Amino acid sequence: MRPPKRSDAITKGPARAAARAMLRATGFEDEDFDRPIIAVVNTYSSVTPCNMHLKDLAEPVLKGIRDAGGWPVEFGAPVVSDGITMGHEGMRASLVSREIIADSIELAVRGHALDAALVLVGCDKTIPAAAMALARCDVPGLVFYGGTIAAGCSASKKISVQDVFEAIGAHAQGSIDEAELDQIERSACPGAGSCGGQFTANTMAMALAFLGIAPMGAGDVPAVDAGKAAEAERCGRLIAEHALGKGSRTYVTEASLKNAATAVVASGGSTNAVLHIAAIAAEAGVPFDIELFDKLSRETPVIADLKPGGRYMAEDLTAAGGCRLFGQRLREAGMIEDVPTVSGRTLFEELDAFEETQGQKVVRTVRDPVKQTGGLRILYGDLAPEGAVLKTAGYSTSRFEGPAKVFGSEEECFEAVSKGAIKEGDVVIIRYEGPKGGPGMREMLAITGALAGQGLAGKVALITDGRFSGASHGFVIGHVSPEAAVGGPIALVNEGDTITIDVESRRIDAAIDWDQRAKDLVMPEPNRFGGVFDKFAALVGSASRGATTLQEG
Ligand SMILES: CC(C)(O)[C@@H](O)C(=O)O
Numbered sequence: 001m002r003p004p005k006r007s008d009a010i011t012k013g014p015a016r017a018a019a020r021a022m023l024r025a026t027g028f029e030d031e032d033f034d035r036p037i038i039a040v041v042n043t044y045s046s047v048t049p050c051n052m053h054l055k056d057l058a059e060p061v062l063k064g065i066r067d068a069g070g071w072p073v074e075f076g077a078p079v080v081s082d083g084i085t086m087g088h089e090g091m092r093a094s095l096v097s098r099e100i101i102a103d104s105i106e107l108a109v110r111g112h113a114l115d116a117a118l119v120l121v122g123c124d125k126t127i128p129a130a131a132m133a134l135a136r137c138d139v140p141g142l143v144f145y146g147g148t149i150a151a152g153c154s155a156s157k158k159i160s161v162q163d164v165f166e167a168i169g170a171h172a173q174g175s176i177d178e179a180e181l182d183q184i185e186r187s188a189c190p191g192a193g194s195c196g197g198q199f200t201a202n203t204m205a206m207a208l209a210f211l212g213i214a215p216m217g218a219g220d221v222p223a224v225d226a227g228k229a230a231e232a233e234r235c236g237r238l239i240a241e242h243a244l245g246k247g248s249r250t251y252v253t254e255a256s257l258k259n260a261a262t263a264v265v266a267s268g269g270s271t272n273a274v275l276h277i278a279a280i281a282a283e284a285g286v287p288f289d290i291e292l293f294d295k296l297s298r299e300t301p302v303i304a305d306l307k308p309g310g311r312y313m314a315e316d317l318t319a320a321g322g323c324r325l326f327g328q329r330l331r332e333a334g335m336i337e338d339v340p341t342v343s344g345r346t347l348f349e350e351l352d353a354f355e356e357t358q359g360q361k362v363v364r365t366v367r368d369p370v371k372q373t374g375g376l377r378i379l380y381g382d383l384a385p386e387g388a389v390l391k392t393a394g395y396s397t398s399r400f401e402g403p404a405k406v407f408g409s410e411e412e413c414f415e416a417v418s419k420g421a422i423k424e425g426d427v428v429i430i431r432y433e434g435p436k437g438g439p440g441m442r443e444m445l446a447i448t449g450a451l452a453g454q455g456l457a458g459k460v461a462l463i464t465d466g467r468f469s470g471a472s473h474g475f476v477i478g479h480v481s482p483e484a485a486v487g488g489p490i491a492l493v494n495e496g497d498t499i500t501i502d503v504e505s506r507r508i509d510a511a512i513d514w515d516q517r518a519k520d521l522v523m524p525e526p527n528r529f530g531g532v533f534d535k536f537a538a539l540v541g542s543a544s545r546g547a548t549t550l551q552e553g
């Protein structure tokens with residue numbers, strides 16, 4: 001007798017004859033009802049290079065599952081492309097989509113009492129959403145990342161979509177002409193794969209490998225690499241072999257979350273990882289404080305020389321030895337712990353299976369780092385009692401003081417930047433863009449890109465209750481909590497107030513009579529767009545706890 005399995009709820013006994021009748025129509029034969037039934041959730045879409053190849057990659061996944069004795073059933077889940085929605089109202093859909101993708105996976109798995117799930121992911125939000133859903137359902141699960149895009153090439157330099165955003169700023173300022181902008185636009189994205197620096201997708205893919213929920217090495221292989229299909233097949237086999245094994249929460253522990261956060265700060269990764277790792281922890285019911293990122297950043301140097309803070313692209317990291325080489329260097333310095341992973345091997349066993357490319361320059365050692373301290377800081381202070389996230393990667397500013405230039409939306413600010421109204425030394429504040437206020441915490445890449453294009457990256461400070469893209473760089477502080485829409489102090493700042501940011505003491509303050517300002521505050525009408533946006537606004541919690549729609553408390 002084989003052990004009971006979750007899917008017996010749809011396949012066993014006379015009462016399930018109708019369910020079996022329907023499953024027979026999909027191809028089940030008698031003996032197939034004994035197989036583990038595995039959800040293959042695909043965030044495929046032809047709208048974005050990040051996810052457009054996932055349709056083809058599903059084939060080897062299905063083969064791997066069948067070969068290892070499982071029965072795959074396919075589901076779709078949406079994706080909202082950050083690159084395409086950037087800079088307009090559509091970007092509000094991005095973080096909302098993380099919750100909807102997680103919910104979609106949960107519904108597919110729980111609704112059909114499936115034994116396990118494999119999720120194919122690409123663009124930013126699909127990656128944490130997959131981990132969140134697997135942790136929520138606590139079924140055996142695995143995340144398979146579609147891989148990075150190849151670098152584009154312009155003027156003999158490797159480029160990515162980051163360069164297009166910055167070229168827009170340079171064009172608006174008049175330092176490049178339309179022909180050059182057009183040439184950059186045409187060369188930045190040569191084919192399938194997620195945005196090519198250590199931006200959000202590649203950061204999160206790396207984080208999940210260190211969390212142990214994505215097989216080490218599978219995500220490293222670039223999207224168009226000939227070896228990608230073999231990795232897809234391997235992942236299919238793995239999930240089938242473990243389909244009746246341990247639930248995904250096994251992998252989401254205090255130690256693995258710390259490993260994931262260490263990988264983020266040591267690679268100069270995206271600020272979004274703070275939000276997403278907190279959300280994954282919340283879904284798994286593991287206590288997690290975003291302050292950990294600050295502690296780790298102070299102790300952990302940046303050892304991967306990756307864009308946007310550094311010089312190399314994600315494909316260069318793969319060529320150098322990928323996450324395994326990077327993990328080896330962290331292990332040498334005692335910065336990560338051994339934890340179980342979904343491949344069946346421990347993290348350290350996985351790291352042993354690596355080959356360093358001779359003469360590679362992408363991954364340095366802890367003794368000879370790219371930067372002495374990690375890429376992220378968590379700031380508190382008058383302006384952000386529940387915390388805010390500062391990205392330092394690439395910049396060494398430790399103190400910034402300047403007059404506030406206050407904007408009530410991304411659009412208002414973008415207009416000012418485009419007119420050249422922002423000057424060196426300004427502290428730009430963009431508010432009512434938080435999880436509830438936006439709603440959806442838009443990423444401000446259009447603005448950071450435009451500022452970079454004007455040569456102002458690092459010369460102005462940018463503070464928002466919204467988020468930043470992984471491609472953003474400069475002296476940028478996001479996730480300010482509590483957000484303006486719930487009356488957070490960021491709502492009380494006036495034009496011209498002096499804002500002080502002190503990175504060492506982790507403070508972000510203003511000499512303001514806060515009580516008086518609170519009495520005088522007239523809240524603007526909330527941004528309401530109907531439908532899913534209003535549902536999200538009603539449910540979403542603070543960015544300091546991952547901005548999830550989980551019911552807290
Ligand atoms: C468009 C990008 C660069 O992918 C961005 O969404 C990010 O967060 O990294």
Ligand SMILES: [Mg+2]
Pocket residue numbers: 082124200272443468469470
């Ligand atoms: Mg993004």
